[in-house]
Amino acid sequence: MSFVRCLECPKCHSTYTAIEIHNLCQCGSPLLVRYDLERLGKEVKKEDLKGRRADLWRYWEFLPLEKEENIVSLGEGFTPIFTANNLGRELGFKHLYIKDEGLNPTGTFKARGAAVGVSRAKELGIKTIAMPTAGNAGGAWSSYGARAGMEMIIAMPVDAPELAKKECVVSGARTYLVKGLISDAGKIIAQGVKKYGWFDASTLKEPYRIEGKKTMGLEIAEQFNWELPDAVLYPTGGGVGIIGIWKALQELQAIGWIKGPLPKMISVQAEGCSPIVKAFQEGKKESEFYHGAQTIAGGIRVPKALGDFLVLEAVYESGGTAVSVSDDEILVAVKLVARTEGMFICPEGAAAVAGAQKLLASGFLKPDEKVVVLNTGSGLKYPELVELDLPVLEKEAEI
């Protein structure tokens, strides 16, 4: 059932066959899946989507799986996009939307990459997967790995969110904590990969995770009835989300399902870890390792992303921008969104909200533009964001 043509290196343009297991290109770059878009465009029509399953597999022609029986699913994707009119009114936007990735299995957008990554790994006969994680990707991959009957090895910073650790443990993953950042956990995994032959599913070190994330872009297009919004704000850590959305929009443009200008892609980072913002401000094509990275939004605490050049490409090509926000602004945004829209969002999603507010103030975004903010996960995974100080009543008390 696959329309995959090959794997291609976006840097040196080497190609590889997709029926073999690959990680990085020989030049060290991530590999991207390329499809026979001409055939896809001829054989598939937008209207075919109507009535299909309400998860990301509704876009199977844009995904790398050969056989339906290899799908490992927990109900990922096809998350709703809400009009956030109450929040928009507070911030000064007339057409503000939130896409809520918190409704994914395991509570974050990481489920998309894990679903497609694990499914394809199963199809390729892989039995053991290893990866470093800031937390949520580990929880997601452990869950899908368990459902696929695979062995999972996970390493994450010792200060990763407790709930992500518990997701790994409860689903039976071999889980290690590391006194350091995700980059340190990555080194330990890389060593194990070499020693034991595990499959390395680090961010962008395998080509299929991004295909899962790409479906966010397909969904935005379909949910806006193929008339795209003006801007998409994405909190950027490893960057696979923004790279994936951009890839999706380009594929849709290539087959003619969408026309006209694409949305401005906006990368939002935390002030305490903003390598992409720095590179963008300096007009560079790649970022530098960000020393002393620190932010409450652990998912975007990535000092140097392997796909930084792809993130920056999406930002430059789309006429977007990159902006950073403080931890205080993140906390304010979490509370503001909950009070106005009833959505308990994660700090990374709150960073994107705060970024939108900043770019409206700076004039980069206009009040009447259609602006989509990606909330990448549920606030339920970050209980430490909310303090409790509640009145305690006796049984016979009165209010």
Next chain:
Amino acid sequence: MSFVRCLECPKCHSTYTAIEIHNLCQCGSPLLVRYDLERLGKEVKKEDLKGRRADLWRYWEFLPLEKEENIVSLGEGFTPIFTANNLGRELGFKHLYIKDEGLNPTGTFKARGAAVGVSRAKELGIKTIAMPTAGNAGGAWSSYGARAGMEMIIAMPVDAPELAKKECVVSGARTYLVKGLISDAGKIIAQGVKKYGWFDASTLKEPYRIEGKKTMGLEIAEQFNWELPDAVLYPTGGGVGIIGIWKALQELQAIGWIKGPLPKMISVQAEGCSPIVKAFQEGKKESEFYHGAQTIAGGIRVPKALGDFLVLEAVYESGGTAVSVSDDEILVAVKLVARTEGMFICPEGAAAVAGAQKLLASGFLKPDEKVVVLNTGSGLKYPELVELDLPVLEKEAEI
């Protein structure tokens, strides 16, 4: 857009107009929404559902809202039903399914009742809603209330799950903790309702929450392509879920969308709080207040449900049964489901899994029957279920 005929008392059969605000019947019983099913059956076809929005509002003809603009939605419902083959193999079922309500906003099935309850309250002009809760309903109603711009007053046991408390707080609800059970919280709310004129949204004290829960039954029917499974297991606290599913199936039968025998409705409770099981074993139509209620599954720690007679009616009429499981069995089931299927389920859902296992052993369920277990929420809301004892590595360590 409404097919609502009236509100009807299932006990004394008094009827009330639905365009006014009502709580209980004058006889003290909950009220049920009745529809003009004849007209509905004529005007709506199963095929009309294809391609509709992927949430519970796809069934709007079966719901009590008059105007679409009053919908308060966060993406609730149309949750997936999975084949749980790995788990089935462990337990001895050939056709085991889990419907995962953890993918709802706020992480539990309570979002369904809150979405429909708050939407209808908004439509009726209600500004302030008060309710007691075991925790999760409070989180859900607070979230939907915030999105609707309503004032919410919530009272819950002091030992309710921390995350549910935080959901209430972050979305701006006035939240009180009570040294007692949900029934004690209920007394305090009832007093406030009398004193301040708040709208009382206690379980089954308003007629619309059940309509939201009903959509689980509509979904089971649609997702099984209108060929129903043999049994549905539901963890039972207040009982609105099982009552709602049963109501849905009867409505679908009345309009001819489903035929043949309906599934056996099975109520699962905790050994430490099993009033329905006791009543069923004694062949009674109502339950007695269960003294000393205690279980780790807080959502089913309800000593006496207002709708107990409706739960028992569903169980008796469907040829179902009621069964209780221990807290140890619940904990084992949480881990088993996570390891085999990658789903981190809540203790109430785990109780239903353990109940299925017990009824297979007793011979009530057969290995080749199609059995659906409702997982009513995400395990992410119960972090205390998983203990962490993980190896901590230095940065330069090797695995």
